[in-house]
Amino acid sequence: MFIRIRRRKRESMSIVFKQRSILPGFGLALGYTVFYLCLIVLIPLAAMFLKASALTWHQFWHVVASPRALASYRLSFGASLIAALINLVFGVLVAWVLVRYSFPGRRLFDSVVDLPFALPTAVAGIALTTIYAPNGWLGKPLESIGIHAAYTPLGVTIALTFIGLPFVVRTVQPVLEDLDKELEEAAASLGAGRWQTFIKVLLPTIWPAAITGFAMAFGRAVGEYGSVIFIAGNMPMKTEITPLLIITKLQEYDYTGATAIAVAMLVVSFVFLLVINLLQVWSGSRREAGSARDFGPLNADLKPAWEKGGSK
Amino acid sequence: MAGSAASSIRIAPVSGYVATKATSEPAVVRWLLIAAALLFLGIFLFIPLGVVFVTALHKGFAFYFQTFRDPDTLAAIRLTLLSAGIAVPLNMVFGVAAAWVIGKFDFRGKGVLITLIDLPFSVSPVVSGLIYVLLFGLQGLLGPWLIAHNIRIIFAVPGIVLATIFVTFPFVARELLPMIQAQGNDEEEAALTLGASGWQTFFRVTLPNVKWALLYGVILCNARAMGEFGAVSVVSGHIRGLTDTMPLHIEILYNDYQFVSAFAVASLLALLALMTLVVKSVVEWKSSQQLKQQALSGGEENS
Numbered sequence: 001m002f003i004r005i006r007r008r009k010r011e012s013m014s015i016v017f018k019q020r021s022i023l024p025g026f027g028l029a030l031g032y033t034v035f036y037l038c039l040i041v042l043i044p045l046a047a048m049f050l051k052a053s054a055l056t057w058h059q060f061w062h063v064v065a066s067p068r069a070l071a072s073y074r075l076s077f078g079a080s081l082i083a084a085l086i087n088l089v090f091g092v093l094v095a096w097v098l099v100r101y102s103f104p105g106r107r108l109f110d111s112v113v114d115l116p117f118a119l120p121t122a123v124a125g126i127a128l129t130t131i132y133a134p135n136g137w138l139g140k141p142l143e144s145i146g147i148h149a150a151y152t153p154l155g156v157t158i159a160l161t162f163i164g165l166p167f168v169v170r171t172v173q174p175v176l177e178d179l180d181k182e183l184e185e186a187a188a189s190l191g192a193g194r195w196q197t198f199i200k201v202l203l204p205t206i207w208p209a210a211i212t213g214f215a216m217a218f219g220r221a222v223g224e225y226g227s228v229i230f231i232a233g234n235m236p237m238k239t240e241i242t243p244l245l246i247i248t249k250l251q252e253y254d255y256t257g258a259t260a261i262a263v264a265m266l267v268v269s270f271v272f273l274l275v276i277n278l279l280q281v282w283s284g285s286r287r288e289a290g291s292a293r294d295f296g297p298l299n300a301d302l303k304p305a306w307e308k309g310g311s312k
Numbered sequence: 313m314a315g316s317a318a319s320s321i322r323i324a325p326v327s328g329y330v331a332t333k334a335t336s337e338p339a340v341v342r343w344l345l346i347a348a349a350l351l352f353l354g355i356f357l358f359i360p361l362g363v364v365f366v367t368a369l370h371k372g373f374a375f376y377f378q379t380f381r382d383p384d385t386l387a388a389i390r391l392t393l394l395s396a397g398i399a400v401p402l403n404m405v406f407g408v409a410a411a412w413v414i415g416k417f418d419f420r421g422k423g424v425l426i427t428l429i430d431l432p433f434s435v436s437p438v439v440s441g442l443i444y445v446l447l448f449g450l451q452g453l454l455g456p457w458l459i460a461h462n463i464r465i466i467f468a469v470p471g472i473v474l475a476t477i478f479v480t481f482p483f484v485a486r487e488l489l490p491m492i493q494a495q496g497n498d499e500e501e502a503a504l505t506l507g508a509s510g511w512q513t514f515f516r517v518t519l520p521n522v523k524w525a526l527l528y529g530v531i532l533c534n535a536r537a538m539g540e541f542g543a544v545s546v547v548s549g550h551i552r553g554l555t556d557t558m559p560l561h562i563e564i565l566y567n568d569y570q571f572v573s574a575f576a577v578a579s580l581l582a583l584l585a586l587m588t589l590v591v592k593s594v595v596e597w598k599s600s601q602q603l604k605q606q607a608l609s610g611g612e613e614n615s
Binding site for chain 2: 002016018022028029034036041042090098101103113121122128138223224243247255266269270
């Protein structure tokens with residue numbers, strides 16, 4: 001025992017890079033992973049920051065805060081925000097309906113929710129434009145009541161809603177599936193109405209997941225190019241999204257201008273990545289990823305006998 | 313991780329929830345909610361899907377098949393298949409290596425590695441293409457060196473392949489990672505103590521356990537590789553017949569007002585998307601079967 005204590009002390013005093021493990025392949029796998037990442041991600045990113053560093057602060061601000069860039073931020077961020085909010089509300093609704101109710105075709109609808117992930121953005125772009133164009137399936141009825149959808153910010157918002165649709169649904173669904181029925185039963189037995197139960201008991205439980213989905217949908221929408229470029233109209237200062245502004249500058253060989261705006265967008269993306277990771281830690285989903293929750297049948301076996309008659 | 317819950321496989325897709333009077337809404341409310349949800353999904357998902365196929369067949373089947381005899385279209389299809397054919401296997405090897413290192417070992421800097429792997433999801437596709445232009449383009453860091461050696465990367469096929477690799481490399485890693493983490497180290501350690509070599513352990517113990525997640529990751533990676541538009545648009549130069557992939561070709565046809573042809577090519581990619589969704593359902597079902605079997609046999613390995 002004396003020897004064991006000494007060994008433990010020695011281990012805790014040195015800086016441990018990796019926990020001891022008998023599994024092989026750490027060096028090879030880590031080496032290849034880091035090599036690949038350097039080649040594909042880090043070196044190109046470094047090139048971009050190097051290029052951006054050639055600009056003085058003054059020049060950088062001149063490009064990033066030009067009226068045209070500001071108008072594009074207003075459109076990109078504004079439409080993304082509205083689209084993400086729509087997806088927040090309807091995403092929770094769709095997740096609720098898919099988890100709680102059974103109706104013919106439920107599995108079909110559940111699978112199709114992933115369509116915006118699987119469908120190429122260009123295909124989505126031309127499809128949405130064709131639908132909402134003045135003579136399109138939904139465009140014509142909208143025109144007759146005076147709403148112009150295609151080639152306006154409204155069209156951009158519709159396209160971004162399509163893009164972000166799965167995010168909230170897929171983050172809220174697991175939480176709803178794991179909800180303990182006993183919470184609602186307790187609320188009901190204490191006299192809460194159904195709506196009260198939803199607002200005060202269920203909503204706070206799914207709120208972190210819903211917000212995570214909202215942030216992911218927003219982050220994706222801000223950078224979206226393919227789905228939006230066809231329906232947007234692309235008029236500078238009016239219906240030009242930020243990614244298009246970058247491409248336009250590239251085509252004019254204004255590499256420094258394009259880099260400046262790209263760096264600004266990248267900084268915002270990094271901030272979002274951080275926010276999303278923090279949100280996921282808050283909602284505990286990082287703990288849950290790949291945890292016992294996924295072993296549905298196994299989980300039941302781990303519960304004590306008096307709990308086995310419960311929800312799952 | 314950004315997008316992880318959204319695109320990964322759910323093992324328990326069907327809720328075991330049993331509604332009683334105390335925990336369910338009146339029937340009217342229920343059906344109103346269902347109607348609202350289905351209307352939302354119908355407008356945003358089914359109508360766009362429908363319009364692709366309806367417009368593609370607008371001028372009949374003969375015209376539809378005629379579109380694919382156009383040499384530029386065929387070149388676009390070939391280039392798409394080529395870039396996916398290079399990007400997907402490379403990313404699969406990367407994904408397996410990354411999942412192995414992150415899932416089976418504990419080391420400092422793991423969080424940084426995971427964040428780096430998630431990077432393409434939070435970066436705009438246009439920016440993804442831009443970083444390669446800034447590295448390999450005419451005015452890029454390596455531009456003069458490349459011109460001196462007559463190597464063309466940007467506005468040529470290698471640039472397209474690189475951009476595709478960047479945008480799709482996280483998919484396999486992120487599908488595999490939760491699976492590998494959930495499996496734990498026990499089976500591999502047992503195999504090693506029984507005398508298996510590292511590679512034997514990997515191929516005969518680890519891979520069979522995660523084969524469905526791997527398959528789904530590869531399918532998703534492939535779908536995204538074939539459909540990538542923004543990043544490839546920046547690096548390709550849009551040279552018809554040479555550096556056009558299918559999505560870029562769709563854009564060209566659409567901007568030329570050849571709507572039916574554009575949708576005909578789009579319908580191929582839409583079919584690919586539908587196949588991806590079908591594979592996802594199959595993989596989810598098979599994974600839950602596998603887990604059920606493992607639970608029934610008391611956690612023994614079942615391959």
